[in-house]
Amino acid sequence: MRALPARRLASSALCATLLTAVAAPTALAADAGPAREQRARSAPRAPLPGADGLAAQARSLGDAGGVLAAITPLLDAALKADKGQLAKDQATKLAAAVQDAIKKATAATTPTTPTTPTAADPAAPTAPAAPASPAAPGLTKGGQAGTAAIADVKAASLAALQKAVDGLAAATTSGDPAKVAPAATAVVAGEVNVLAATLVGGGLPAPDLPGLPKPPSAPAAVPPAPAAPSLPAAPAAPAAPKPATG
Template identity: 35%
Template sequence: MRQLPVRRLVISAACAALLLGGAAPLAAAENGAPGPARPNAAAPVAGTEALLHQATTLGDTGGVLGAISDLIEAVTGAAGGQLGTQEAQTHSDAVRHAIGDAQRGSESGPKSAGIQDAHTLPARYGADEAKSPRAAAPDPRGEALTTLQSRADRLIEAARGGSEKTVKERVAQLVQGQVDLMAATLAADGMPRTSLQGLPEAPSTDVHTLPDPTSARPDHRG
């Protein structure tokens, strides 16, 4: 009888062991015996829905800021602040996509416990009052996203035939829009406040509290 080489015998034995090892759990299942325990990888961490929404909101905001910054970098680095048709369209699509993702994320997020919609208003309010504009909660972040989209469109318009002065003005408006979006995101209801110490308070920009430089001072001279 011809003897098989040692190497072929080892390979055959290994294959047989693998086959038997794979068949063992199946045979155990067919006989009703419990198989090896498997960790439940699909189970989410309980009580983290709000934290996940906050992290997603910050991530979406970062995506918007990044797309806007890329647009500004491209415009300010171009000769005369002018972009080619393809480049302008690429940045326009990127900004619109990022802002759309952020808006959809806001709409699908959990409602704040402090905001009531028309279905949860107290019974003393009638149906007509519940549907009135006063029942709608303000949405500074949504307004900031809408404004940012409008300002990005205006900058791209200026980068396709506008003067350098117009480009510079619209870049400044767009940067202000980025700041407004960050402020609205961080001030959103339910967002954790910063734990950093020593940060200066933002100056008030309420037009009703700023002094009027044109107002005449009373003359107390006799």
């Protein structure tokens, strides 16, 4: 009869051993999980080659797509409304959504000017002397001047599109159905201009779909101003007459 408690103790010890063997690896793995995540977060990350350029291209397309997506509800509402007329609050709400999208795209298009450190800051390095400007600088597509020119074209296309959207919003509340179709046509033309400016000046890769015509390229340079004509030479003074002898 005394063997039963011993067997029970042995069984309990065996169960405890089995539980420890099963639970220990799980507990260790649970403890090691946060440590691995912490090491992964603190480890230096190598940037993907060309990631900055690809991200800029994606943002450029995304900004243009955001503008087009905001215009579509306004166009649909105007073209499907009775005689092209909308309620004042509806037209204002749809036009405001387009304005917000255009402002966002314009802010992304505007190049940022780097700030020059002041001389009063002792830690600021001394700015190098500016190189001499050439006689007739050209706006190249790859230089800073060319980049600024392309940004100006994109900003101008967005401003023209905003003006066309304002015209459409006004036409849909004017009470004159004849004004809606021309205003909608101007908006669509403005969308095409924004897309063209984005594709040409957004640093995007050229399309490679077979059968597509070659897209236009950005202007490489501004032709130099013609040289000023030279003044004609002054005529020689006549010789003084000789005095008479005699």
